[in-house]
Amino acid sequence: MDVAAVVHDRIVEFVRQVRAEHPSDRIYGAAVHEFYAEHGGVIYWPMIGVASEESLASVTTERFDAEALRWSPADWPWQLDPNDADDALAEAITAAATAGDDAAWERAHRRFERDVVRACTRARRTLIADDVVGREFVAVAMDEAWELVPLCLSKAQVRKHFPELDEEQQAIDRISALDRDEQVAELIGIIEAPVSPPPGSERATEWLREVGAAAAPAVRAHLTTAREKWRWAKLLGELGDSSPDVITALAAVVGNRRLGEADRAWAAAALARLDRMDLLVPLLDRLPREVAVRGLSAPYTSFRDLGVPTPLDYRPLDAALTAAPDLHEPVCERLSPGSGFCEIRPDEIASVLDGLDSRWAAVRRHALFVLADANLTDDQRGRHRTALRNAECDPDPRLRDAVAVIRRRDSP
Structure with a gap:
């Protein structure tokens, strides 16, 4: 054609x-x-x-x-x-x-x-x-x-x-000519500026994600001094650097009661995405509800798809909900259809299939939905179909509703 x-x-x-x-x-x-x-x-x-x-x-x-x-x-x-x-x-x-x-x-x-x-x-x-x-x-x-x-x-x-595109390209060319440390400093300055100069805050953030873990030290240092910390905490979660300095800085934001809820919630999300949800568990009974829920749900939302890939693993969430079962309802609500689920890669399908056996409805439902959107082998598809049949009789009505949504969506 x-x-x-x-x-x-x-x-x-x-x-x-x-x-x-x-x-x-x-x-x-x-x-x-x-x-x-x-x-x-x-x-x-x-x-x-x-x-x-x-x-x-x-x-x-x-x-x-x-x-x-x-x-x-x-x-x-x-x-x-x-x-x-x-x-x-x-x-x-x-x-x-x-x-x-x-x-x-x-x-x-x-x-x-x-x-x-x-x-x-x-x-x-x-x-x-x-x-x-x-x-x-x-x-x-x-x-x-x-x-x-x-x-x-x-x-x-x-x-x-399109003079704005020309101006943006000139800025990109100039920044590209800098060495990496200078690039990172320049991009941080663009994001923090009250009115972001070209190539703009969004492109500067994408650029830092592309730099990856090498940008983490400068972003971590900026996190400690920035007035609004949430965007830098979020970015640290996307850069994929789980070094002790990064984890310590994020944990300090989560635990700082003088900071705003958004700052603490995104720091909790970044910790969880960097596979340190275990640091949140001892704090769950003292954290604001939004901070706790954001931290527990973050690795399973579209936030996980930005920046450096993070392997999907339901075991930290299972452990956290076992320690704080009263958070299951708000986590289940946060991980509802339409909230923006993550996309799974082929090497993660086995872990997601294991999630179908979780004791927690939030995990079982999330697994059902993300598997429905994945490219499965015949064996994996068969296991998913079996899970859908089992969910039709699940004691939790949210699982039964999920089956109806998936079947309706997949019908011609």
């Missing part, structure tokens, strides 16, 4: 249609937008928007002027929705992507995005060559993070149409 050719044709046809309907308009751009995909699952076909200077003026408001909406394609008045053929092609792409493991899905999704990028650059050439638009026209793939935008344009076009 030639996805690039199909997207190219859709862009060209739609811009031609707009030109025919609005012959005097100054059409400046087309954008493929509303990208949506569920990791490991469905990949949807995006929309195409087209804008002219005149159409842009027609949608401006007191709150959002023309420049604010210039590259906000969802706000443009001219939109092309996917047709039946597009949806059928998206289904074929999804089927091919989901036929293998997560790595195969990621390759297929990345290939789909790159095909759209190629289509945008080709469509611009076609439309200019056919004198439908002027050379100032650009066609871009606009994903949510704008990561595809620069791939569609020259550096001069990025500088002209």
Whole structure:
């Protein structure tokens, strides 16, 4: 299937249609937008928007002027929705992507995005060559993070149409030229700044995660002096360094009653994620409820998926709930469907299967749900099906409800 050719044709046809309907308009751009995909699952076909200077003026408001909406394609008045053929092609792409493991899905999704990028650059050439638009026209793939935008344009076009991206890239290039310790210090400064300079707080945090454990000493040192400690405690949990200095610093935050609940809760979460939930157990009867619950549930939520991978293990949670059974209800509530479960890797499936035999409903239900979203072998799938049948008769109604949700979700 030639996805690039199909997207190219859709862009060209739609811009031609707009030109025919609005012959005097100054059409400046087309954008493929509303990208949506569920990791490991469905990949949807995006929309195409087209804008002219005149159409842009027609949608401006007191709150959002023309420049604010210039590259906000969802706000443009001219939109092309996917047709039946597009949806059928998206289904074929999804089927091919989901036929293998997560790595195969990621390759297929990345290939789909790159095909759209190629289509945008080709469509611009076609439309200019056919004198439908002027050379100032650009066609871009606009994903949510704008990561595809620069791939569609020259550096001069990025500088002209997306100056914020150009400024961000210059900052990235400058920081990349520093040695690692200088990079880490610079990134910490960006995150802590009242108004974060390029490349911004979010990108700086991602960068520190990419550095990994090597960034932990500087982040730990900053934790001790930072006024708001929660973001640095959270980041330490994501960096994967469980050295004594890091654990001591996090434990000090958890135990400091003068600190805010958010600071202490994220420090507890980081300790648990770094496999030191045992340090929380002696404190559970003295910790604020939110701090205790965040610490016990953190290694099983989507928090675990950020940064350095942490092996999934239910045994620390089993031990903690045995020591403090009154926390089972709030932990079960926190680990409810829709709360953001972690994704499990193939080498963790055996541990999750063991969780099906836990005495605690919170663990059994969590295991049922994360296994339902995993790529299982035939033997593992058989064990999961057996667990679902057993859960239909579980004395805890939450397990019975979980079975109904999973079966309903998996039904055609």
